[in-house]
Amino acid sequence: MGMYLVDVGPDSWAHDDVLRTLLDRALAERGLDPYAGQSLTVPPQDSFEEKISPPMDGFARLCDRHGAGDVLEAAMLVPVPFDGLIRLPAGNAYDDEQTVVLSAHRALDLVAPMAAEVGLPVALPRGTLALSNSIEDPVTFYVAVYRQAAEHSLRYGCPMTYM
8 A cells, every 4th residue: 555645636735625724724824826736737747646565764855854854744746936844734544633835846956955965867767656666765756746746836836646
């Protein structure tokens, strides 16, 4: 089984009244516009789904060295620029109590120096489980997953979450 980091399609987002409403309220409190939802259709071959199962200890240490703990705390990435984390009082597959949201813009910034450190190539395979099937080193895998997830969120204007 395991946990998966996936893109959230427009139908799923439209039906998630609780998270949508809470996120829009939190963005408004920061003086930002509501998140309008996914802006582009994700072609089936570009769908994002990665299984989160290798040990994360090495990746967590790398995040600590780079001051990127927000990446580890987040349960959702959204393509809206904001600083810090947004804590929504609604559970998710990762946490029953709250959903911690990170800007995909910020995630990309946080992951960039880690990608340079591990020598992550610019071009990576895309598609369902593409990284799970092509990267064996757990630290490199997680750097790739979070960079790819943030890029995917920004490319298609969609949230990313665990399920």
